[in-house]
Amino acid sequence: MNKAESERLAARFEDLGYRPAKSVSEADLVVLNSCVVRRSAEERAVNKLYDLRHLKKEKPVIMLALTGCLVDSDTARLKKRFPHVDHFFKAGDSPPWLEKTPELLLPRRPAPSAYVTISQGCDNFCSYCIVPYRRGRERSRPLTEIVCETQELVRRGAKEIILLGQNVDSFGRDLPDKPDLADLLAELNGIAGLARLRFLTNHPKDMSYKLIKAIATLDKVCGQINLPVQAGSDAILEAMRRGYTVDRYRRLVAEIRQNVPGIAISTDIIVGFPGESPGQFRETMDLLSAINFATVHVAAYSPRPGTAAARDLSDDVPPGVKKARLAEVERLQESIQAADNARLVGETAEILVEGMKGGKWYGRTRADKLVFFSSDREYQGQLVDVKVEKASAWSLQGVVKTENNVQEEK
Numbered sequence: 001m002n003k004a005e006s007e008r009l010a011a012r013f014e015d016l017g018y019r020p021a022k023s024v025s026e027a028d029l030v031v032l033n034s035c036v037v038r039r040s041a042e043e044r045a046v047n048k049l050y051d052l053r054h055l056k057k058e059k060p061v062i063m064l065a066l067t068g069c070l071v072d073s074d075t076a077r078l079k080k081r082f083p084h085v086d087h088f089f090k091a092g093d094s095p096p097w098l099e100k101t102p103e104l105l106l107p108r109r110p111a112p113s114a115y116v117t118i119s120q121g122c123d124n125f126c127s128y129c130i131v132p133y134r135r136g137r138e139r140s141r142p143l144t145e146i147v148c149e150t151q152e153l154v155r156r157g158a159k160e161i162i163l164l165g166q167n168v169d170s171f172g173r174d175l176p177d178k179p180d181l182a183d184l185l186a187e188l189n190g191i192a193g194l195a196r197l198r199f200l201t202n203h204p205k206d207m208s209y210k211l212i213k214a215i216a217t218l219d220k221v222c223g224q225i226n227l228p229v230q231a232g233s234d235a236i237l238e239a240m241r242r243g244y245t246v247d248r249y250r251r252l253v254a255e256i257r258q259n260v261p262g263i264a265i266s267t268d269i270i271v272g273f274p275g276e277s278p279g280q281f282r283e284t285m286d287l288l289s290a291i292n293f294a295t296v297h298v299a300a301y302s303p304r305p306g307t308a309a310a311r312d313l314s315d316d317v318p319p320g321v322k323k324a325r326l327a328e329v330e331r332l333q334e335s336i337q338a339a340d341n342a343r344l345v346g347e348t349a350e351i352l353v354e355g356m357k358g359g360k361w362y363g364r365t366r367a368d369k370l371v372f373f374s375s376d377r378e379y380q381g382q383l384v385d386v387k388v389e390k391a392s393a394w395s396l397q398g399v400v401k402t403e404n405n406v407q408e409e410k
């Protein structure tokens with residue numbers, strides 16, 4: 001979400017004649033887009049802000065602005081804490097010294113894979129999460145606006161669109177005709193020139209059978225979803241206020257896999273939530289082994305100011321225990337991914353080429369696997385069939401299968 005908003009801000013400034021600076025010290029304007037979902041992210045943003053103090057001293061004409069979730073309603077307090085910052089504006093808002101950002105302001109040349117925000121904010125109030133306090137209640141964008149934005153991005157060269165919302169399954173509930181994500185996907189699937197559609201994040205308590213059917217039947221919708229479970233213990237899930245049980249989650253995964261064979265399912269896990277016992281952590285490990293997720297984003301719990309968990313529960317799992325649990329999840333997941341990726345050796349997969357890194361082209365399969373290959377040809381933004389030759393837990397290496405007819409027909 002922050003990345004998408006940063007791209008949009010950059011487009012706004014480019015539209016006004018600004019150009020990207022080579023380094024922070026050469027810039028006339030610096031906008032820091034902050035995240036506070038975990039304490040470590042907040043600390044990084046605060047340290048960066050303190051670093052910028054020296055720059056402001058050396059070059060007082062530089063304009064400094066802070067946005068993202070570090071900005072709450074109390075800007076007077078922020079100004080007192082960071083007096084060298086000229087402007088503060090909330091996540092997703094327009095810079096206050098400019099007029100409102102036009103809805104359809106897009107990068108001139110979008111990346112092959114571009115983000116489109118479909119809803120802002122969240123109504124769920126999971127007990128650990130600061131998002132609803134900093135990004136407000138859920139607001140869906142009108143369906144026609146999302147379709148127009150997608151059409152325009154595709155016209156400018158995007159091949160893949162990733163729809164963003166804190167809970168994409170509640171998209172549309174606040175709109176007049178109450179369209180849902182499946183309706184939106186059906187509309188977008190008809191856009192000529194668009195090759196792939198993805199979306200994140202799903203919420204296990206809200207994901208519908210209609211959406212599962214849409215994933216199964218719409219050809220541009222990739223067989224890949226993000227379905228955060230957060231914990232493998234019912235007691236912890238209840239304390240997190242997630243609104244589902246482990247059994248319901250397992251049944252949902254079974255239903256998804258039955259309807260969309262081979263679908264890649266990713267998840268998020270929090271370890272060391274208040275009161276998490278060794279046995280409850282074991283339940284999370286058992287769930288990870290049983291489900292075989294494609295990717296796991298794991299984080300150690302940190303209390304976030306203003307949330308119910310920070311107010312009512314004691315952060316009683318020691319930092320060393322959280323660290324050890326986090327490492328254990330990572331080790332297990334690494335072995336699951338290594339085995340999963342090894343099975344792909346010898347197979348051919350379609351890659352959307354996003355760019356070059358270390359002299360190699362890279363891109364992602366429809367199941368969101370990162371693939372590298374070497375070639376002297378220009379492949380930026382193209383769909384290519386690559387035969388996988390080597391695999392590690394984190395990426396695949398391959399060779400282009402159809403070097404002679406570079407996919408013009410795709």
Ligand code: SAM
Binds near residue numbers: 270299300
């Ligand atoms: N809306 C999504 C969901 O329901 O999972 C994701 C939202 S959150 C911005 C991204 C991830 O950050 C969460 O899935 C959770 O694992 C992690 N997270 C949120 N609050 C946290 C906290 N207080 N401590 C550690 N991790 C946290």
Ligand code: SF4
Binds near residue numbers: 123124130132166203
């Ligand atoms: Fe935070 Fe996601 Fe829960 Fe919303 S659904 S409160 S964004 S974790």
